[in-house]
Amino acid sequence: MSKAVHAHGRSEILAALRTSADGLGSVTADARLAEVGPNRLSEPTRKPAILRFLSHFNNVLIYILVGAGVLKAILNEWVDFAVIVAVAVVNGVVGYLQEGKAEEALDSIRNMLSLEAQVRRDGHWVTVDAETLVPGDVVRISSGDRIPADMRLLDASNLRVEESALTGESVPAAKSTLRVHPDAGLGDRTSMVYSGTIVAAGTGIGVVTATGTDTEIGRIQSMMSEIEGIDTPLTRKLAEFGQQLAVAILGVAAVLLVIGRLIHRFTVDELISAAIGFAVAAIPEGLPAVVTVTLALGVQQMARRHAITRKLPAVEALGSVNVICSDKTGTLTQNEMTVRTVATSARVFTVTGIGYRPEGEIELDGDAVSIEDHPDVTALVATLALCNNARLTEADGQWRIVGEPTEGALRALAEKADAVPASRRLAELPFESENKFMATLNEDAEGHRLLHLKGAPDRLLDRSATQLRDGVAEPLDRAFWESRIDELSDRGLRVLAAARLDAAGVDGPVDVSDVDSGLQFLGVVGIVDPPRPEAVAAIAKCHTAGIRVKMITGDHAGTARAIAREMGLTATPTPPVLTGSDLQAMSQPRLREVAGDVDIYARTSPEDKLRIVSALQADGKVVAMTGDGVNDAPALTRADIGVAMGIKGTEATKEAAGIVLADDNFATIERAVEEGRRIYDNIRKSVLFLLPTNGAQSLVILVAVLFGFALPLDPVQILWVNMVTGVTLSLALVFEKAEDHIMARPPRPADRSLVAPADLAMITVVSILLAGAALAAYFLTRAAGYQLPTAQTAAVNMLALGQLAYLLNCRFLSSSSLRPAVLRGNPWIWRMAGALIALQLVFIYAPFMHTWFHSAPITVRGWSIALALAIVAFLIIELAKALGRRLGY
Known part of the structure; x- marks a missing residue:
């Protein structure tokens, strides 16, 4: 077939x-x-829950961590094994619980069937x-x-x-x-x-x-x-960073094994312990938890802004978006037809108000008028109100229609004009696609009967002999009306006409032959699905932020172009428009060439939307796709971030999306982008805060192996430092406020590294400082005659307090932290600092922690040394930051 x-x-x-x-x-x-x-639609092939859970361990750093745990088991160090494996499992569980349920989109589509x-x-x-x-x-x-x-x-x-x-x-x-x-x-x-x-x-x-x-x-x-979903920029950068870090860890660990064996004659057990210690030290196992919690808290903040997040990475992805592809109907527009223009033979009037809410004015040259002073408008609006089967209803402050959208717009016009005459309907000629008009026979309170018609302008003009001007009939000027209709159509308005005919003696029913000629043409109205005012402002903000907004709609090209101009989506007087037929005749390489320059797409199919998104992504763009219909679902799935309308969107669209707008407001997307940028900034601060901990610990192990002395840190102690700082101090940075002018800067490049060269220099300096401070605490404690567990505990405490000091450095990465503001503006700094101290007290003084983590009590002198070294590190880091600013980094 x-x-x-x-x-x-x-x-x-x-x-x-x-x-x-x-x-x-x-x-x-x-x-x-x-x-x-x-x-019926087929059931999707679902991945078993166990496989979805195991997929969260498909990370090269987790492989190394689990491998370290296996080696500990071989050496019968079961406590160390349990701690290492517990860290890996916790990260896997968190990822599994936060996993999006995109397969439910297919269920939602099946539920649409009759x-x-x-x-x-x-x-x-x-x-x-x-x-x-x-x-x-x-x-x-x-x-x-x-x-x-x-x-x-x-x-x-x-x-x-x-x-x-x-x-x-x-x-x-x-x-x-x-x-x-x-x-x-x-x-x-x-x-x-x-x-x-x-x-x-x-x-x-x-x-x-x-x-x-x-x-x-x-x-x-x-x-x-x-369709396979696209990883977000942060996800891709974390994966790249993990792979690079894994190669470096394995390379340095191999070098350590060679040095330890050939130079210091370490035993096999000592070599394995040193290699495991270095690997565990270098792996930022707390990073996935920090990123997850940061995103989860961002979800709460975005929910307060009416953006419901279904998939955690979507929070950050919005911050890097540089193209938003938006459906028109219901997203950029109200999805409520509205009469915008009323044209009689004498004048053109503007109608204010949006949607079906019967609030607004009829204006002439910017001034509100009473239609009682304009009999032509009175006659036109009365006919549109009487030849109408829609009615308006109000519930919870929302106005809705019972009937067709176009008739609802005409009914709202009549209510705004307060021009619904008392009349009794005697008969009706329903709208037929062959005739393209509707007619009703009405009788007023005085017994006068009129036939009222509304429909396609050309069909009513064909049947009209006269027109109404200032309340007086005159011969029809068809050329004038055709020019007026073309003018309104060019503005993207849907044009409807109204006419009437004296029906004295007509009893009904009404037949087409009854209205074949002799009509009095009353005028036309221009109807449009109007733009959301807040969406117009949001598009302007997106342009300021370097984000291109593209309209992809099923409407006709003329309507799409007119709405785009009105919304400020393009500044070009006659912007280019690609239609579905244009796209079908265009190869994908050619579409990739032109997609970035075309902002309006009309009469598109689901395949067209999918091709547009794919073409933009192939050109290196980070794409957000918005929509409300099931026809938008494939493109939402493919986009870097799919955004669905929560009120008028289909369930299939919501399930396919990463973010659902609770208020169906395009402006909410702009606010969500701002929040996404803030979240990324704070994730970056957290990453730059965490990595020196790993760098310092790795240096401590490296120095110990190179010089052949006992390890200052056990692998489980390293895990403790990583996790305790990861779940306390780094989370304090999550609550940092957005930087000034965050929406005035361009989106970050998709290929930008998570750690820039200047950041790497800072990480190196801080790692050396903290490693030196930890080694100093270790040797000072050993020199005072304390045993190895006490010295190791002193080194762990030094790293924890050093990180606390470095947290204050990180609050203002591009400016000085030597100012009172570093102590204000974020109460979570002090809450998390208190939590860190409490956990350290448990680590140092709780007997069961001594068993699990090989720790031991330290004296007040040990605390004093750590505190003094932390202050020195803070001041040196501030000096390094000042030098970097002077050099332009």
């Missing part, structure tokens, strides 16, 4: 499907069901389980139904279908039985209806052309299951 079923006539489709307008027989349907399978369907079987209409539908079945649909399968329409009466979840269209699509061009995009296939969409109005009969995974929604599910 050809995929372009929308391009074939009804008889051709029925013949190709071996069926008829009377549907299938039960026997034939059962046979086809056995052949093609049930009309449960039952009205099908013609054996010549009779019956209700069946939608899963039993097969290609060739003839199905009946009506207003409010969820369409159970992809169908080619055989009959349609005033049929309009809400397809925004698939196409992004802001209004229901009018359907007909006429074939369309084979290359028509999904939103232009008016002869087709698709599984999972909803009938907004009218009735129809169609023949099933595809079921289950062969439907459009099934294709989207397949696309999502095949």
Whole structure:
């Protein structure tokens, strides 16, 4: 069966499907069901929970850590083994618990399918389980139904279908039985209806052309299951850093083994202990926990800003985004149709207010007017209000419509103008796609009868003889109206016209012939799904922050261009627009060349959105993709960070996204980007704070092996220092406030190293200082006649207090910490310092810690030495920072 079923006539489709307008027989349907399978989406292949848990140990640094634990077990040092393995397991558990549940997106798509369907079987209409539908079945649909399968329409009466979840269209699509061009995009296939969409109005009969995974929604599910998510910039940099560090650790450990064996004649046990000690010292095993907790706390902060984070790395990824691809409908715009312009033969009026809330004014040249002074407007608005089936409702301060969005916009206009005349409807001629207008017969309180019409301007102009100007009828000036309509259309407005006809003596029902000629043309209105005001400001802030915003929508090119200009998305008077057909004719290499320069994409399909995101990523961009429909889900999955609308978004979109906006507000994305930048800054501070601990400990072990004396630190003691500083002091930096002008600087380059050369120089200086201080504490304690455990405990305490001093240095990396401000602004500094001291007291004086970590009590003199050395280290580091600033680093 050809995929372009929308391009074939009804008889051709029925013949190709071996069926008829009377549907299938039960026997034939059962046979086809056995052949093609049930009309449902397939279950995804799920990775077992144990494999998902083990995947969090797939890290080269964890391999080294676990290897060290295994060696400890071989040497029967079971306490050391238990501590090392516990650290690795804790990191794995934290990662597993925070893992995103993206596979639930596929469940959400399956839940969009209909449960039952009205099908013609054996010549009779019956209700069946939608899963039993097969290609060739003839199905009946009506207003409010969820369409159970992809169908080619055989009959349609005033049929309009809400397809925004698939196409992004802001209004229901009018359907007909006429074939369309084979290359028509999904939103232009008016002869087709698709599984999972909803009938907004009218009735129809169609023949099933595809079921289950062969439907459009099934294709989207397949696309999502095949797409691999992209690691965030921080994730990639941490992985690269881990690999580089692992190579360095293994290389230096090998050198230590050679030196220890050939020069100092160490025993095998001593060599293994030294190598393990160095490896454990160099591995920043506390880093994953610090990053995880930092991101988790960032999640809480972002939630207060209405951005709900589903996947932890998404918090940081927003901070590095340099392109935001946004759906238009419901994301940049209100997803509530609004009358923006009212045009009569004499004047053009502007309407204020947004959405269905009946608040606003009708203005002329910027001044509010009363329509009582403008009879033309009074007549136009009255007709639009009477020839209307929508009504407005209010609940919890939110205004909604019962009916179609376009009619809701017209009803809101009438309420704003307070121009809903008392009238009794006698008859109605419903909107039909063949006629493109609606008519009602109304009688006012005085018994006067009028036919009111609204619809496509060309159809009403064809039937009009006069127009109203300042309350007086005059001959119709069609050229004038066509020019006015073109002008409004060029501004991206959807144009509707109104007309009326004296109906004295007409009783109804109303027929098309009753309104074939002699109408009085009243004017036109321009309707638009208006931009969110806060989104306009947010786009401006994004541009200041070096972030490009691109609109990807299912709407027509003219509408998309007009909205883009209004939102300030582009400063070009006639910005370039690529449509779905343009993209289909374009190779992926060519799309990669032009994607960065084009900010507006119209009439796009799910595949188009996915290709655009992939092209931008191939060009080195860090891409955020926003959306609310299931058609956005594949692109959200592929993007570096997917952002879903929480109120109007489908469940599939929310599950595919990393972040869900609780208020459906594009401005929230901008605030989330700011928060993401702050979080990255604080993660970087934490990393630069933690690494000197590992550097200092590695140097202590290295010096001990090179000079052949007893190890000043045991491997489990090294783990203690790493973990205790990681869960206390480094977390204090999480609460640092955002730097000034954080949104005035460009996004950080995606290839920027986590540790810059200047940072590496600082890490080296601090590592040498802390290592020297720890060795000094160790030798001073040994020189005073204390045993090895006491000397090692003194060295551990020196490293802990040295890190506390260095924490104050890290609060202001680019400026001096020798000022009172270093003691203020972040109360967590002192809370975590207190926690560190408390843990150190337990380490030093608790007997069970002596067993586990080979520690021992130290005297007041030992504390004094450590405190004095920490102060000296703080001052020397400040001197090094001042020298770096002077040299321009």
